[in-house]
Amino acid sequence: MxxxxxxxxxxxxxxxxxxxxxxxxxxxxxxxxxxxxxxxxxxxxxxxxxxxxxxxxxxxxxxxxxxxxxxxxxxxSYRQYAWPRPMGNWLTVPVLIAGLAVGIFGARTNVAPANFYAAIPHGIMVAIFGTVGVFVLTALIAGLLRFWRESEVSLPVTVAALQRALSNALTLRYLSGTPRSWFHHLTSYGFLLCFASTTVAAFYHYAFRWRAPYGYLSLPVVLGTLGGIGLIAGPAGLFWLKQRQDAATRDPGHDRMDRAFLTLLFFTGATGLLLLALRETRAMPLLLAVHLAVVLALFVSLPYGKFVHGIYRLAALLRYALERPGAN
Ligand code: SF4
Ligand code: SF4
Incomplete structure (x- = not known):
């Protein structure tokens, strides 16, 4: 080989x-x-x-x-560890198209400004994203277990090794100080902030019965806005760097995967911020449908695309930390 x-x-x-x-x-x-x-x-x-x-x-x-x-x-390796294996990345485009079609034609348009749940009922959103979320989480865990099992790491996982792997992964130690590391940070922390925004909003909804839309200075909106900015700036920068990268060091299959993931992340941020800016207008139901369809497509692509690199890389760094406990 x-x-x-x-x-x-x-x-x-x-x-x-x-x-x-x-x-x-x-x-x-x-x-x-x-x-x-x-x-x-x-x-x-x-x-x-x-x-x-x-x-x-x-x-x-x-x-x-x-x-x-x-x-x-x-x-x-992404294909080999994917679960279920035959599923693959082909699911993303049909889900995006179906989500757009159902959202655009199914959303109620004659609703009060910023009333998201009148356009698409909250129960429907929870049912779709809850089901997809459980499936995606299961697929990601299954992929990670396959990766780890195949590695046959005989050494016990220690807290020190875990800390070192996490620190190397979160600080992008081996990329540190390069433009790629800045755009990578913008992307990953943007993604995490958007996730935090959704989590806080869900907490408000169920724990306090505070319903969306939330004020522009509320925690979910501030987190979502910062996350959205990160998801626009980070993927745009990484895309730009990818265009400039020497073709000799690239693999076309890897490039396609990178570009698909960066595009979905970029449009997740862009449609989210556009929805926030125009939520008081008549365009809100259409923008909500488009944003949710893009997020759904991003979700289903996670276990089969570039996103898994973050998970397998962390596992590889953990294995490295176990193999070389004293390494600097
Ligand atoms: S291309 Fe890969 S193997 Fe080569 S120096 Fe960079 S990280 Fe290391
Ligand atoms: S110079 Fe580096 S990449 Fe080339 S053979 Fe030696 S170790 Fe490998």
């Missing part, structure tokens, strides 16, 4: 061992089974540095291209 061939060359060469976690992890191995390749591929964040440093990169006859090779393996 191409991945094993290239990593065997790296293991003999070891020039890049200070670049990222991938190379020290390579050095702990003498052969590379499929599970090892998946682990190493999910440790890589495709910065491309090792390609430019490599004396065996094309046109050398060894043709070593670690970023591209690991990107190809990563995409295969």
């Amino acid at each position: 191409e991945g094993a061939r290239i990593l065997t060359i790296c293991n003999a060469c070891r020039y890049c061992e200070g670049f990222c976690a991938v190379f020290p992890a390579i050095e702990r191995r003498t052969n590379f089974a499929a599970a090892d390749l998946n682990y190493l591929a999910n440790l890589c964040h495709n910065c491309g540095e090792c390609y430019y440093a490599c004396q065996y990169a094309p046109p050398h006859e060894f043709a070593v291209n670690v970023p591209k090779t690991l990107a190809e393996i990563r995409v295969r």
Whole structure:
């Protein structure tokens, strides 16, 4: 297999061992089974540095291209661990179209300004997103368990290793200080703020019986606004960086997955903020339907697209922290 061939060359060469976690992890191995390749591929964040440093990169006859090779393996690992396996990413577009059609034609249009639940009843929203949410969570956990089981990590998980993996993942240690890390932070914290906004709104609804719409300075709206800004700026920046990335270090399959995910995130933020800005107008029911359809499509894509990289990468960093407890 191409991945094993290239990593065997790296293991003999070891020039890049200070670049990222991938190379020290390579050095702990003498052969590379499929599970090892998946682990190493999910440790890589495709910065491309090792390609430019490599004396065996094309046109050398060894043709070593670690970023591209690991990107190809990563995409295969997403499919391999996906649950249910045959489902895959094909579900996203039909769900988006169905959500748009049902929302646009089903939403009541003649409603009072900002009265979301008159346009689409609260019970219907909860039933659809609750069902999809449970399915997505189950699929994500199943994928993570498959990844971890295949890794056959025999070492017990320690709190220190967990802390180190979390810290490396949350601070993007191996990307730190680059424009990509800033846009990545904007995206992931934007996503988390939107999630927090929805959680607080649900708490208001059920615990205090405070119904939406909430004031512009209320906690759910402030969190949602900040999250929406992050979801516009972060994915737009990552998209821009992707366009500028050297084609030699990219895998087309990985690119398609990245772009689909970034597009859904961007439109989640954009339609959410547009809905907030125009919620007092007659356009509200249509905008609500479009926003919910985009969010639903984003949800169903999570276990089968780029989102799982965050989960498998965290698991790979945890494995790395267990393998090298004293590593800096
Ligand atoms: S990427 Fe090239 S230079 Fe770096 S360790 Fe591998 S073979 Fe050596
Ligand atoms: S492309 Fe991947 S393997 Fe190469 S230096 Fe960057 S993170 Fe490490």
